[in-house]
Amino acid sequence: MSDFMQQPQEAAAKTAPPWLADIHARGQAVWQGSPMPTRKTEDWKYTNLQPLQQKFIAPLSGSAPQLSNVSYPDLPGSLLVFTDGGYREDLSRLELPEGARLLRFAEADSDQAEAIREHLGRAVNTGRHLFASLNEATLADGVFLQVDPGAVIEQPIHLVWLTSGQVDALSVTQRLLVRMGANSQATVVESFANTATGGTAFTNGISELLLADGARLDHCRLHLEQGEAVHIGGVHATLAANATLNGFHLALGSRLKRIDLVVEHRGQGAHCELNGIYLPRGEEQVDYHTCIEHAVPHCTSNETFRGIIGDSASAIFNGRIHIHPQAQKTRAELSNKNLLTSHQAEVNTKPELEIYADDVQCAHGATVAQMDPATLHYLRTRGVPRDEAEVMLSYGFINELVESVHCAAVHDFLKPMLARRFARNPKLTRHILEDGDE
C-alpha cells in the first residue's frame, strides 16, 4: 500500500486513547498488507480513485473551525456535532432518556473501553472492505451508542460530522458503534456535511449497527457533502432474530463518494428495508455498493435505490444479495432505477445475486432511462411549462423514497432541499411543496 495515509496513522497513534492501540495494529496489518485497489479490482472497476493521489494529513487536535453555510437537518432529541473530526461540545446537545447511553471513545472509562473493544469491528470484514481497515488504523475517536434491552427511544439521536475545507488534503476518520439491546427501538440519523468551498477533505466514516433479538432501528445516513469532498465509508449491520433495520441513504454528489452497505441477517425472522437516493451532477461521482447477506431461514429484505445523474456525473450501483444454502424461505427484493438527465451522464448498475438455497423468493431489477418525452409532453399539454414539468418529473422519480423516511423531521428537511436541487428557480417547486397541505 502506498503511504498517502501515513501521517494520519502516526497521528492517531499519538492522540487516540491507549486502549485503541491493538485496533490500530489490526487495521494497519490489513491496510499495509494490501495493494491499493485499481480499475482491475472487481469491486472498484468503475470507481475513479484519482482524488486520493495526494498525501493526506490528520486534523490538528483541538482545532475548532467556524463553519458557515453548512446545511443539515434540525432534529429534536440528542445531537452530537464533530467538526474536522473534533467533538464540539458547544454545538452538541445531550438529552438522552433512560435506557440509552451515548459515549465518545475518548472519554470511555476502562469498563466502557472494554465494552467497545469487545464489539468494535465485529460486523466488519476488513479483508473485504479495505477502507474499513484504514478506518481502524487511523481511529482517534468514535461514538458508542448503547440502547438497553426493551428501551424505546422516541426522539432521534443525531450525529453530525462536518468538514471545513480550511486545510487541504485533510483526512478525517469517523466511527459509530450502535448496540441495540433485545426488543429496543431507536432512530439514529447521521448527517455528513461540509462547507462547499475549500480544500479536499477525505472522510472515512464507518458505522456498525448491532441489533439484538427483536430490536428495531431506523437509521438515516445523509451524505450532504458537496464540492471537493471525498468520502469512502459504509455501514455494516448485523441483525439477530426478528430484528428490523430500516435504512435510508442519501448521497448528494461531490468529487467522490463510495459507500458500502452490508446487512447480515443472522437470526431467523430478521427484516431489513434499505432505501437510497443518489444525485451526482457536474463531474461528481457517487458509488454505492450494497450487500445483503441472508445466512439463516425466514428473513426478508427489501432494497430500493434510485439515482438521478446529471451533466457529466457518474454513478455506480452494485447490489449484491447472497442467500446461503441454509437460508430457506428467504424473501429478498432489489430494485435500482436511474434517470439520466444529460447525454454525458453515466451510470453502471449491477444487481448481483448469489443464491444457494432452493426455496426462496428473490426479485431484482435495474433500469436506466432518460426523461420520458411522452410524459413531459402530457404535462405540457395541460399548460405546465417545460421547466416546471422537468422539475416535477425529476422530483417525482425519487418522491416515493423521500416519503419512505420514517423520521418526520428528516423528511421535512429533505423534501424542500431535494425539490429545489432540480430547480433553477424556487418558484418551480411550489406545487411539489404545496402538495399535501390541507
Added chain:
Amino acid sequence: MLKIDNLHARVEDKDILKGLNLAVQPGEVHAIMGPNGSGKSTLGHVLAGRPGYQVTAGTATLLGQDLLALETEERAHLGLFLAFQYPVEIPGVSNMEFLKAAVDAVREARGLEAIDSVGFMKKAREICKQVDLDQSFLKRGVNEGFSGGEKKRNELMQMMLLEPKLCILDETDSGLDIDALQVVAKGVNAMRDAGRSFVLVTHYQRLLNYIEPDHVHVLAGGRIVKSGDKSLALELEEKGYAWLEDAA
C-alpha cells in the same frame, strides 16, 4: 374558433394528414369519424404539438392565433385541451400537484388571479364527484394504476378544471362501459356553452346518442371526405366506411 386549412402532417417519414380542412365555430360540437389509420388521432396530436409529429404544409389557427407556431404549453394557455386516448401514468407526481400546477399555469397565462389551495381543493373535490371519481384519486400518482375508465374520467376532470375554449376528445369513449360513457357525456354536455367548442374523435355512433353533434365528418386517407349532420353518423353505423373510401 378553430380553422384548419390544407393541413399536411407526417409521422416518422409517413404522410398521415394530406390536406385536411376543418372550421369549427364557437359553441359547436363536431364529431370526426373514420376507419382505423385514417389520421384521426394524428390530428389531435398535431394540434397539441406532440414531438415527432411534423407539419409539412397548411395552417391551423385557434381564436385567430397561429397554433402551429406556439409551444405545447402555450396552446393550452390559449385554450386548447386534448383528452388523450391513452393518458400517461406519472408515478411520483400526485394528481393534486399536477392539477394545481396546470390550473395555476393556465390562469397565470390568461392573466387571471391565482386560486388559493383551499379554494382549489374544494373545487377539485366537487369535480371529482361530478366525474364519479373517489377523492382518494387526488392523492394518487397521476393515472398511476388507474383503470381505463378512471383514466378517461381523470382526463374529463382536468378538462373541467382548466375550462378550455376548444376541447378535443380523442376516442374518450373507447373502452368505457355505458355508465362511464354517460358520466363523460354528462360532463361534456354540462360544459357546452356559446363560447366553447368540442371536437369528438370517435369510432362509434354510440357516444353521439349522448352528446349531440352539430356536424359529423368522415376522415379517410388523411382528408375529410364527407361532412353532414348527425344523421351521417347513423348512416355510417349502418353502411360502414367502405363506400366513402372508394369515393376518396
